[in-house]
Amino acid sequence: MIQDHSDNKAVKIPNKQYFKIGEVCDITGVKQHVLRYWESEFKKFIRPKRASSKQRLYRRVDVENIINIKKLLKNEGFTIPGAKKHMARDKNENKENNPATGKDEADEFKTFFNGIKKELRELKKILEKE
Numbered sequence: 001m002i003q004d005h006s007d008n009k010a011v012k013i014p015n016k017q018y019f020k021i022g023e024v025c026d027i028t029g030v031k032q033h034v035l036r037y038w039e040s041e042f043k044k045f046i047r048p049k050r051a052s053s054k055q056r057l058y059r060r061v062d063v064e065n066i067i068n069i070k071k072l073l074k075n076e077g078f079t080i081p082g083a084k085k086h087m088a089r090d091k092n093e094n095k096e097n098n099p100a101t102g103k104d105e106a107d108e109f110k111t112f113f114n115g116i117k118k119e120l121r122e123l124k125k126i127l128e129k130e
Contacts, residue, residue: 011027013063018112019062021035021058027063027067028067028070030066030070038066038069042065042069044088045065045069046065047062051119068087
């Protein structure tokens with residue numbers, strides 16, 4: 001659970017691996033066009049994958065970062081460059097405290113590609129039935 005200070009309530013992120021852009025909007029209270037803009041500005045922190053349908057799939061860490069970005073920009077008065085610096089500093093501090101973060105990313109990619117593989121197998125079964 002992450003604290004959203006804009007209205008002093010905790011944001012509950014559902015326990016799932018990937019979220020569609022509409023779900024992220026509902027969770028964070030940020031509009032789609034703003035998410036896409038932030039995605040271009042905060043490339044190190046918001047990196048949605050693309051499904052075979054080209055739809056954005058946000059990871060849980062992306063959703064958490066979006067909530068933090070929203071807090072920095074809307075509540076704490078940061079500019080976009082200031083928020084980037086603040087987020088980068090936090091990320092570097094976390095890396096120093098937890099050097100095993102590279103393994104987590106590799107696991108995420110493996111899970112992501114296994115999901116694509118599963119989708120392709122299901123499509124193959126459907127096409128073979130026809």
